[in-house]
Amino acid sequence: MTQIRYQTFALTAEGLVCRRGGRAIFDGVGFRLASGDAIALTGRNGAGKSSLIAMLCGRLRPEAGAIRLDGLDDMPLAEAAHLIGHRDGLKTALTATENLRFAQDLLGAPGLGPAEALAAVGLPHVGALPVGYLSAGQRRRVALARLLVSSRPIWLLDEPFAALDTGSQAMLSGLMRAHLTGGGAILAATHGPLGLDDARELRIGP
Amino acid sequence: MSRAFLAILKRDLALAVRAGGGGELALVFFLTVVILIPFALGPDLNLLSRIGPAILWLGALLATLIGLDRLFQADEEDGSLDLIRSAPLPLEFAVFAKALAHWLTTGLPLTLAAPVLGLLVALPGEGVLPLAASLALGTPALSFIGAAAAALTASLRRGGLILPILVAPLCVPVLIFGVSASSAVRGPMSLQSPLLILAALSLMAAAVGCIAAAAALRQPD
Numbered sequence: 001m002t003q004i005r006y007q008t009f010a011l012t013a014e015g016l017v018c019r020r021g022g023r024a025i026f027d028g029v030g031f032r033l034a035s036g037d038a039i040a041l042t043g044r045n046g047a048g049k050s051s052l053i054a055m056l057c058g059r060l061r062p063e064a065g066a067i068r069l070d071g072l073d074d075m076p077l078a079e080a081a082h083l084i085g086h087r088d089g090l091k092t093a094l095t096a097t098e099n100l101r102f103a104q105d106l107l108g109a110p111g112l113g114p115a116e117a118l119a120a121v122g123l124p125h126v127g128a129l130p131v132g133y134l135s136a137g138q139r140r141r142v143a144l145a146r147l148l149v150s151s152r153p154i155w156l157l158d159e160p161f162a163a164l165d166t167g168s169q170a171m172l173s174g175l176m177r178a179h180l181t182g183g184g185a186i187l188a189a190t191h192g193p194l195g196l197d198d199a200r201e202l203r204i205g206p
Numbered sequence: 207m208s209r210a211f212l213a214i215l216k217r218d219l220a221l222a223v224r225a226g227g228g229g230e231l232a233l234v235f236f237l238t239v240v241i242l243i244p245f246a247l248g249p250d251l252n253l254l255s256r257i258g259p260a261i262l263w264l265g266a267l268l269a270t271l272i273g274l275d276r277l278f279q280a281d282e283e284d285g286s287l288d289l290i291r292s293a294p295l296p297l298e299f300a301v302f303a304k305a306l307a308h309w310l311t312t313g314l315p316l317t318l319a320a321p322v323l324g325l326l327v328a329l330p331g332e333g334v335l336p337l338a339a340s341l342a343l344g345t346p347a348l349s350f351i352g353a354a355a356a357a358l359t360a361s362l363r364r365g366g367l368i369l370p371i372l373v374a375p376l377c378v379p380v381l382i383f384g385v386s387a388s389s390a391v392r393g394p395m396s397l398q399s400p401l402l403i404l405a406a407l408s409l410m411a412a413a414v415g416c417i418a419a420a421a422a423l424r425q426p427d
Contacts, residue, residue, distance in 0.1 A: 059288070061426045078291065079292060082292075085285060087285025088284070088285055089284060089285035089286045090284065091217070093221055094221065102217050105209045105212070106210045107292065107294075
């Protein structure tokens with residue numbers, strides 16, 4: 001596996017305010033995420049972790065505040081970031097390989113091939129199986145393999161450890177470490193530890 | 207960029223074939239409508255042959271509407287729409303690929319089935335070709351107009367209810383010129399001009415529909 005080197009960049013968010021359905025979710029959230037940084041986004045259920053990630057992808061308009069990405073040749077944040085959310089973006093009727101090849105062709109910047117990526121997440125044998133046949137944890141890992149088939153510098157992960165067994169959690173921590181070493185950055189909403197030594201914590205909500 | 211376009215087209219075609227999406231349902235609905243109406247009308251062959259093209263066109267229009275609400279909703283629900291949104295491919299082209307796949311799996315089979323079903327509505331032999339031509343030129347407009355409405359209702363849970371109301375008025379011109387092209391053999395009207403207008407409507411719907419759908423999909427919550 002050849003090591004990818006990303007350009008240095010910095011993602012800055014300042015004074016983000018989120019309001020959904022007239023209810024204030026969070027207020028004045030800011031952070032700086034530069035190459036090699038990892039942020040663990042924590043907070044109780046409903047604190048707005050997923051909303052913050054949706055804001056970063058441009059799917060939710062912040063009530064106030066600014067999000068800025070410097071150093072990636074004016075690439076929009078949505079195109080510089082991988083999003084792995086609750087909805088895994090997999091088609092159950094297609095095989096794992098077809099799903100990953102689709103993601104690779106669609107997202108561009110090809111990294112590993114689908115077979116290698118599946119091997120990297122510990123699922124070398126499921127390539128030909130429709131995703132609908134897989135268990136929740138296996139589906140999660142196929143979705144995580146998307147991080148590898150296309151190289152994007154920023155990973156936005158929403159509860160990446162959900163449904164993963166301890167072995168797979170260690171595998172994901174390993175993938176995250178390799179990504180950070182290559183100059184990438186990670187923002188992960190989580191309730192548990194990320195398994196990274198130098199991850200900062202950003203706590204939102206009370 | 208064309209790689210991403212082809213990837214969406216290929217995926218939607220594979221899904222339609224494998225998961226048995228709206229395509230087969232539309233065809234079955236079309237068959238049912240066209241087979242049942244002659245029974246309801248009774249044994250008046252002249253009447254049937256006069257309104258035959260209208261039955262076929264109405265059947266095709268309604269059949270296209272079935273399953274149209276799932277065009278973007280299915281992708282919205284499983285998160286693949288977020289994937290498509292984050293692709294470098296402009297959203298307009300992504301919509302075009304999806305609408306094209308919808309036409310290939312819905313409009314095209316309807317067009318191919320229509321000449322056979324023409325027999326059931328006593329369509330005269332010389333009317334078969336104009337009917338097939340009018341459907342081939344007109345049904346793309348239905349898919350592209352439908353794509354815009356489907357994009358607007360993608361995140362609504364009961365979007366299927368409002369979609370026909372949005373689409374039906376916009377489909378009226380297609381219906382009028384489609385029927386007038388397919389019944390041109392019976393009257394003094396020329397065949398050429400309604401077919402040209404249908405082609406124009408399809409081209410216009412392809413341009414406007416894709417831009418409108420992309421704008422709707424881009425809108426943050």
